[in-house]
Amino acid sequence: MNDEIRIDKKTVVWILLCFMLSRLFIYLLTGFTYKDYTIDGVIDKLNLYDAEWYKAYVLNIINFDFFKYAHINATALGMAYWAFFPLYPICVAIFYVITGKIFSIYLSGMILSSVCFLVAMIYGYKYILLTRNDRYKAYLYIFLMCFGPYNIYFFIMYTESMFLMLLTMSFFYLKRKQYLRMGICGALMSATRNVGVFFVFVILAELIAENCKDGKFSLSAFITQNIKKTKLVLGICMVPLGLFTYMLVLINKLGDGLAFVHVQKAWKSQSGLSVLYSNIKYALWDNFPPDILQVIFFFSILLILSQIIRGKYEEAVLPSITLFVSSISSFVSIPRYMMGMFTIELAIVDQICSLGKKKRIFVVAIFLIFAISILRGWLFGNGFLL
Amino acid sequence: MILKHYKMKKLINNIILYFLAIVLVLFYVIVLIKSFDYSSTSSEYKAYYIDGTSAHYSPVGEGK
Numbered sequence: 001m002n003d004e005i006r007i008d009k010k011t012v013v014w015i016l017l018c019f020m021l022s023r024l025f026i027y028l029l030t031g032f033t034y035k036d037y038t039i040d041g042v043i044d045k046l047n048l049y050d051a052e053w054y055k056a057y058v059l060n061i062i063n064f065d066f067f068k069y070a071h072i073n074a075t076a077l078g079m080a081y082w083a084f085f086p087l088y089p090i091c092v093a094i095f096y097v098i099t100g101k102i103f104s105i106y107l108s109g110m111i112l113s114s115v116c117f118l119v120a121m122i123y124g125y126k127y128i129l130l131t132r133n134d135r136y137k138a139y140l141y142i143f144l145m146c147f148g149p150y151n152i153y154f155f156i157m158y159t160e161s162m163f164l165m166l167l168t169m170s171f172f173y174l175k176r177k178q179y180l181r182m183g184i185c186g187a188l189m190s191a192t193r194n195v196g197v198f199f200v201f202v203i204l205a206e207l208i209a210e211n212c213k214d215g216k217f218s219l220s221a222f223i224t225q226n227i228k229k230t231k232l233v234l235g236i237c238m239v240p241l242g243l244f245t246y247m248l249v250l251i252n253k254l255g256d257g258l259a260f261v262h263v264q265k266a267w268k269s270q271s272g273l274s275v276l277y278s279n280i281k282y283a284l285w286d287n288f289p290p291d292i293l294q295v296i297f298f299f300s301i302l303l304i305l306s307q308i309i310r311g312k313y314e315e316a317v318l319p320s321i322t323l324f325v326s327s328i329s330s331f332v333s334i335p336r337y338m339m340g341m342f343t344i345e346l347a348i349v350d351q352i353c354s355l356g357k358k359k360r361i362f363v364v365a366i367f368l369i370f371a372i373s374i375l376r377g378w379l380f381g382n383g384f385l386l
Numbered sequence: 387m388i389l390k391h392y393k394m395k396k397l398i399n400n401i402i403l404y405f406l407a408i409v410l411v412l413f414y415v416i417v418l419i420k421s422f423d424y425s426s427t428s429s430e431y432k433a434y435y436i437d438g439t440s441a442h443y444s445p446v447g448e449g450k
Binding site (some may be wrong): 078130230231233234237238243244247248251254255256257258262263265315 | 399427
């Protein structure tokens with residue numbers, strides 16, 4: 001295992017080039033679609049749906065009033081912004097205030113998202129070199145993250161970039177056995193999105209895989225070996241800290257620590273295994289051929305299975321849990337959750353790199369065409385279908 | 387002597403880390419228990435989100 005992974009100039013140029021060109025492309029496409037190339041016009045057209053919720057969230061934080069502003073939908077159905085986790089809006093609010101409010105809230109969010117995304121790319125590159133020792137894969141990963149499908153979510157005021165950054169850093173520090181740093185990133189991740197808390201299971205999978213290197217698993221040896229690693233124990237215990245701190249805030253403000261769960265009622269009518277069965281049956285029988293969300297659901301399962309076959313169990317854990325938790329209520333947002341999952345993009349890169357050169361180019365071209373059509377769909381207001 | 391000092395320092399360090407881990411676990415247990423106590427929740431909130439006895443609810447202006 002490499003002791004130190006440094007980012008060379010060539011890599012920095014590649015990351016910045018991909019980042020700048022992809023953002024310029026999104027900007028121009030938005031401007032072209034609406035015949036409005038002004039910065040404010042493009043920003044307003046891009047920041048839809050959840051971005052509007054985050055804006056209300058940021059305004060409440062700035063005013064130190066938990067209930068002052070609400071999204072317009074909040075009035076009838078019981079939708080409320082406490083369904084969204086607070087770290088990202090808090091950071092946007094801080095950035096917005098310390099820059100003297102010279103940028104709009106949306107632009108502040110987009111700048112923060114972009115910074116997080118760039119950090120995520122650096123750590124993604126380091127992680128791939130650490131685990132795969134393949135620079136080509138690392139560059140392809142950066143390229144697909146910048147230009148690939150659903151790249152829009154890493155640009156606008158959504159939590160995707162911050163979650164991606166913290167997840168990538170957590171994976172990197174886990175592999176480097178820097179458990180306290182991993183714990184800090186994990187704690188911040190569980191304050192960014194609820195599924196962040198499940199990183200605990202990624203750590204367990206990694207430890208079990210390490211323990212099983214000789215083909216045998218001994219529970220007593222597993223416990224005695226790992227309980228001695230004090231930094232590991234504390235690192236694991238730190239991961240849920242973000243979630244539980246948010247729960248404490250909800251207890252104080254609403255008297256309900258699970259308010260972020262209960263508020264889901266306003267968005268989704270039902271959830272459970274029966275709903276998952278109905279969704280799969282609907283995709284494969286009633287609504288055959290399946291729509292884009294259903295195709296991505298099955299595609300994600302295949303990618304998770306491919307990682308399991310490759311022995312990358314720890315990389316398969318979080319997408320599996322996220323996919324399950326999301327799909328027991330609805331397939332909506334699954335593409336966004338999966339693409340922001342880091343290891344799913346890695347699985348795609350692993351699969352592409354196992355192909356011949358011509359097939360690789362063909363698959364990457366398909367991805368780019370798909371990415372453009374997704375972006376157009378977003379701009380035409382099909383956000384909930386993506 | 388240096389080795390003994392090093393071992394002592396390591397032991398104290400480990401005790402602090404274990405202590406912090408225990409404090410965190412206790413914090414989680416307390417928050418979890420308090421999460422299922424709805425005594426301070428407003429009646430409208432409880433009726434809509436938790437009991438399901440109300441069909442409409444507006445979170446605007448909510449708060450204990």
